Amino acid sequence: QKEVEQNSGPLSVPEGAIASLNCTYSDRGSQSFFWYRQYSGKSPELIMSIYSNGDKEDGRFTAQLNKASQYVSLLIRDSQPSDSATYLCAVKDYGNNRLAFGKGNQVVVIP
Amino acid sequence: DVKVTQSSRYLVKRTGEKVFLECVQDMDHENMFWYRQDPGLGLRLIYFSYDVKMKEKGDIPEGYSVSREKKERFSLILESASTNQTSMYLCASSPTGLSSYEQYFGPGTRLTVT
Numbered sequence: 001q002k003e004v005e006q007n008s009g010p011l012s013v014p015e016g017a018i019a020s021l022n023c024t025y026s027d028r029g030s031q032s033f034f035w036y037r038q039y040s041g042k043s044p045e046l047i048m049s050i051y052s053n054g055d056k057e058d059g060r061f062t063a064q065l066n067k068a069s070q071y072v073s074l075l076i077r078d079s080q081p082s083d084s085a086t087y088l089c090a091v092k093d094y095g096n097n098r099l100a101f102g103k104g105n106q107v108v109v110i111p
Numbered sequence: 112d113v114k115v116t117q118s119s120r121y122l123v124k125r126t127g128e129k130v131f132l133e134c135v136q137d138m139d140h141e142n143m144f145w146y147r148q149d150p151g152l153g154l155r156l157i158y159f160s161y162d163v164k165m166k167e168k169g170d171i172p173e174g175y176s177v178s179r180e181k182k183e184r185f186s187l188i189l190e191s192a193s194t195n196q197t198s199m200y201l202c203a204s205s206p207t208g209l210s211s212y213e214q215y216f217g218p219g220t221r222l223t224v225t
């Protein structure tokens with residue numbers, strides 16, 4: 001099982017600010033990367049997928065991928081209280097159909 | 112919209128009982144997965160299946176078995192439930208393709224074994 005690390009502790013951001021989340025992965029052959037949002041007591045919901053180096057924007061979310069440095073990040077612009085959740089990074093294992101998940105980062109947006 | 116449904120949201124069972132958790136997806140996905148999620152341990156893969164009647168062990172298969180008789184349905188079986196199997200169980204499905212593999216999750220079943 002390949003490793004996916006999300007090391008930062010809970011992130012508190014004021015409403016309207018940018019929340020920045022980082023994720024590193026160990027499998028250099030990985031090709032597919034995902035961000036999930038999970039509200040307390042709910043199941044994970046896919047919010048972003050990225051497959052190529054660079055940035056991918058979807059509304060207030062931007063995913064950034066750097067395969068050479070083996071990291072993927074998520075930016076949440078104009079953070080809203082509804083963005084308060086745990087964000088999970090996931091990386092597809094090279095050679096099979098499973099995903100490796102990080103343990104998640106909690107984001108708290110303060111009104 | 113992808114829809115993954117699970118048979119129960121909450122379940123309470125006694126130690127030693129045989130427990131069946133059912134998962135159904137309506138998007139003709141080849142791959143289906145069972146996870147459990149516990150505080151501080153994250154998502155852990157129990158079993159997955161990439162085709163009908165095919166199954167692969169995940170990271171924590173002990174105490175569990177699975178069945179996939181039809182493409183849309185993937186069942187998780189706890190042969191003899193124990194208290195350490197109290198957890199949130201999540202089913203997911205994903206397509207197979209050159210650049211896909213996004214997994215879509217069901218609502219989860221919170222199982223309590225007493």
